[in-house]
Amino acid sequence: MATLPGPMLEVRDLRVTYRNGERAVPAVRGVSFTLDRGQTLGIAGESGSGKSTMALSLLRLLAPSAQVTGQVLFNGEDLLTGRWARLRAVRWSAASVVFQGAMSALNPVRTIGEQICEPILLHDKVGQKAARKRAAELLDSVGVLSRRLDSYPHEFSGGQRQRIMIAMALACRPDLVIADEPTTALDVMVQAQVLELLGELVRESGIGVIMISHDLSVLSHMCERLAVMYAGQIAEIGPAKQLITDPRHPYTRALGRAFPTIGDPASRLAPSGLPGDPPTPPELARLSEGKGCAFEPRCPDAAAACRTETVELWASGPEREAACLRVLEGATS
Amino acid sequence: MTVSSLTASAPAAKKVKSSGFLPYLGGKLVAAAVSFFVTLVIGFAIFTLMPSDPVRTLTRGRPTSEAQLAQLRIQLGLDDPLWERFLTFVGNTFKGELGYSWQFQQSVSSLVADRLGPTLLLMGTAAALSIAIGLWLGIRSGWRHGSLFDKIASSTSLTLWSVPTFWLGMILLVVFSVGVGPIPSLFPAGGMSEPSLPQEGWTHVVDVARHLVLPCLTMVLVVFAQYVTVMRASIIDEMGSPYLLTARAKGLTDDAVRRRHAVPNALLPSVTMIFMHLGILVSGAITVEAVYSWPGLGYLTYEALKIPDLPLLQGTFIVFSASVIIMNLLADVVYRFLDPRVRAQ
């Protein structure tokens, strides 16, 4: 595919609402970001922040009850309004997904060879032999013995399955890999191995990555840029290192404190949680209509204006933005 | 459908230690044998302990002297202790001697042997058709559950299940054999073949096939509903599985996702149910064969009810029970073969 000018992926005002009969639950309430070729972007947030929903909606992988609006410009074409046949062609060949929980994301009654070959045969128009050869190479590159092509998923350990998922995701040499909590269910040691592998592979091939995790430490190691989501919106976005060391949004700050940083013994002893809960669906619905910051009820720095003013992403530094009124004031806390 | 829990700490690739197939088979065979033994006990209890006086029933209508009655009693071993009679009974069953039919004046085993073929033909054809139709409808209904197709398929299944099999058989007989209104007589009214036609060769095959149509249709109409229900539930169960999302993300069409991923997984639990329902098909055979005078085991049972011919009834009871036990055994064994998570390496 010829390299077009401009970012590889441009997301504009993405909104996802789940309609269940009469109830409408807004899961993603206006997310916009860009991703250049070969760039890695991490998406952090609590469960319920909408990060997985947002990621899956990019390729229209959500259930039919989910209403998706906005624009997802991938190499210039809007995936949200494209024809299904076009979308199916883009899926996996240009943008693939590494799902969380590879135990159930792999079909238990098919060999891993068959499952890796499936997208190759579908998109690359090659024969069975060529596909198998490529599958064997892929397995080698992730450190799984290629002669195990004819084994079933249950015959592998969790870490191995995740690596197989990564191999499968790279099968058609995509431009973008969306990794949804790729290491969440794994042991710490295995987690490190898998992340290292993923990092190596994407660096070698210059693939863009969107990685979703609730674990900030994972994201800070892997990703150049980081976006923190809260209640369906981006709270802060910018270079990962800067967001961790110098957060501008109170939520980012709280998130950072909740995870001990490797190399900083003091942080291990006093991880601080954040009292309160994310907004419930009815509260979200009300917020979407009116103004006010979604984080305000839990924010230690909240002011009266935070409930009444419209809160958007404002520049909080070079190449970074935060959705906080404090940023406008220019105050650093 | 949960994959066996993983031990995330297993570093090296480890083959799943499946308990050997032979011990599993052995265990199942023992259970089947126990089941069969219990069947024999119950059969013995029903047929030997309960009836009033078999001697009186046998000699009903024929004048017999007290001495002859006593003689008959000794012959039939009616005065022996109960456990002795039971052992003889079990011994005979394993030797293949199932008793002597009162009305046919023939050994029950030979009668069963004669009638087994036609029943297998009828049941086999009906089973194959019902399973094929039932699975196909079940998959489509489940995949689009809530749709119009699903609602129609489910209501039809429900209605057909609520209909007595024999009544449906009679209706079909009237409509297609006797002919109602403009519909002419299309199929024969009963039996398995016309005695006037040669009993061999192509003519015979066609003749039997013509006779097979209505009884088979009756059975299929009543039974296919069970397979629709099982398959539909199975597919609906699978539809929430994460690996289907992976398949979709690969760019497969909805049909391909269903065909290549959902169906193979959904078939697994259905296989067990299918084999177990085959045992229930047996009961259907009795009524259908009765209505169509199809010369099989079911019709034999129906004829045995006339006197009632207790030895013959006992024999058919044992044969039917044994077939159900075998079907359930097959169900367990086949499942093990099909599920790779459980298959012996």
Add this chain to the structure above:
Amino acid sequence: MSATTLAPAALEVPRHHAVSRFCRAYAKRPAGLVGLGLLVAFGVLALAAPLFIGDDQLNVIKVDGPQLSPPIDGYPLGTDQAGRSVLLMVIWGARESLSIGIIATVLTVILGSTVGLLAGHYQGWVGKVLMHVTDWFIALPSLPLAISLSAVLGQGAASITIAIAVTSWTATARLVRAQTIAVEARPFIERAKVLGAGNTQIMIRHVLPNVMPLILVSSTLTVASAILSEATLTFLGLGDPTSVTWGSMLQAAFGGGAVTAGAWWYLMPPGIAILIIVLGFTLVGRAVEHVLNPRMVN
């Protein structure tokens, strides 16, 4: 305040609420209402039957209608081989078939629930033995077993009823056992035991009320299959030759050559009646199931 003195009083009020809540939820299900309507209609007919149907209409010696006649004036559904009005026979048949079905179900439920309660409560060897017995019975093919039992007990409604009960109790037993185990895992049973409640008391006063809804659902479906079984067994010749049930009408139709004569008016009504009643019970059973357990819908 001891749990045992508090429990009955505390349960009284919620029970009234529970019943009216159930009725309101049930009223929202169209299929269930249709089923209920059908059952009520047939029930009323069955109860009212003796008021206008007597020996004169049913006794083959006393009737004087045309033999095997299609529907004509005075005989809206035609007549049978003896000249009896098919319509009146169908209505009377409702009475007979429903009573056999209901009595058989009552027997089934009593037997199945007892076994299930005992097996669920006494989880030791008693429970294991009972479960093995249940499994053995499940392995037996139901129609051959029912036929054998009826044949041996002699023709008649009683033997058919017993045969149906013997072949149907296992489903109820399994259900009740599973529910008993679930209920007994709840903390209030622990409290009752600590307060000295004996085995019987626990089973009858605490477990049984919680198992009742499930038994209710199971019974409606059991009645449906009992009526089908009764029809089948009578058709095969095991019923009382003098009584008029839907099964006996079909048996007479079959044996008397009504099929070859094309006497559809004799053939259709009993079968349709069976179909309607079985559908009615099945719809009601499913509706009750959905109301009691809405999660099962999805």
